[in-house]
Amino acid sequence: MEKPQVFSRSPWKLWGVLALFFFLGAFFFSFFVGRFKAPPGALLKALFESQDLTLHTIAKLRLIRTLLAASVGMALALSGAVFQALLRNPLAEPYTLGVATGAAFGATLALFIGVTSGFFLSLFAMAGAGLTLLVVIYLSRTEAGAFRPATLILAGLVVSSFLSAAISLLKSLADESVSAIVFWLLGSFSGRGPQELFFLWIYIWPLFVVAWYFWRELDLLSLGDEEAFELGVPVTKVRAIFTLSACMAAAACVAVSGVIGFIGLIVPHLVRLTCGARHQFLLPLSILLGATLLIFSDLGARILLPTGEELPVGVITAIFGAPFFAWLLKRKKKEIEWLP
């Protein structure tokens, strides 16, 4: 028998090109399509010229919004793939450790006390996420200073439940800001500007760098800490670097766009179904697919309602994501025989 190339089972190169093609397609589509109709050429030109101020502003806003959706999609999908490996749990997602609920609590608190500026809202959300992560880590740390995946998930769950209750409490105490809170909790890219994009990238770039350098370690960690250690992986260090950078990325996503579910959970699974579990291919393809899906979801959020109002993007990802994933589970039984 011929020696297999590691990727011969799945034509990952073909999938890679397809994913890139769809990502670029989604990007331009999202830039050119919207409630305000304008010829693509004029819109593109308006990006660099400010003669027609309305068109210039619309082009700039669309570009930033599309970049933001792409960045959040990339970061959520990447941190989903990372958490599924680190916690050795196919149901893990960027929000498993409670960072999303922490961020949501921070933002809810901000809205409750009357903060409406997007930038300060993001800061509150980031602080909430950071504090939550500290509490979760404190609760799940063993005497030896190590983390066990199961205790991390449990601690995340406990803290999350507590904060969810606190959010509900704030919602019922708030009168006029309740709709703002609800809209924010469901996730949206509406009204975000360049400072949010800048803020987001400050917090998500470390995850991309870490993933670039340590994908081999993720392969080994997804089999078990001890197995990875026996092969020479500095487990505690690598695990800490990944946990921190992935939590920071997830928290920043929630801080700028609210809670957007499903992307971090289903994207890595979709990629595994086509290209296997090797993180060398899983991570870049998840990044591209996550960005593509979130760009399309945001486009849907912008244009689906005939009344011209916007839907929260989290509603779109859940409404389309959940049935699609359910269909996949039923349809692809054979391909997912590896699920425990």
Add this chain to the structure above:
Amino acid sequence: MASLNLLTARNAVFGYGQKEVVRFSLDLKAGEWVSLLGPNGAGKSTILYGLVGLLPLKAGEVYLQGERLSKLSPKERAKRVALMRQMPGISYPFTAFEIVLQGRYPHGPSKADEEIAWQALQKVGATHLAERPFASLSGGERQKIWLARVIAQQTPLLLLDEPASHLDPAVSHEIYQLLKKLCAEGKAVLCVLHDLVYASLMSTRVILLKKGQFLAAGPPEEVLCPELLGKLFGVPFSLINHPINGKPLPFPSISL
């Protein structure tokens, strides 16, 4: 040239938390197979886990190929010693070949990795499984793949924790044959066993371990005697001799 000790332990102590579980001294050279025998909880696996750095060395000294264990970086250690034990449950669709390829991790990524992993698969006769998802393999097939992963790691010292438990006699035999071949090619093996028959057939030396201390150590013909085994396990033993090679085959002489 006197061959270098692949493993040297001097009054080494391993344990969990504050507790000292096992204290031992041992020299291991290329081509040697040393079996660790003893009741559950005697500290057999503790020795193996300690030697791969999963447990801290509480006292004494351990050297791998002449280098102090505590001075070795994780990757350097993993180039010198490999541990084969019960496989973990794997939640993701890695293929058998990808699992074997992971054994190359300590050597860093290189162009030769795939070739070496493929040769390891050939060695265990499992190339036909290369593209199958690991999770879909039978127990015996998985054990072979895991062995190929350890072979791909290319360490001179192999630590085996019950390498053929839960396998049927034919597959067990196949696994032991492969291991014997590796040992004959110059690897040193330290193996935790409950199977006294294979302990007798495979070992150049046997160590009886009771409550963290050596009860006896020596060639199987001397150590696997009814008196010592009776003392070790607390049940009476008898011996018969292997019909082909005459080696002692101990068994508990109890009627059920």
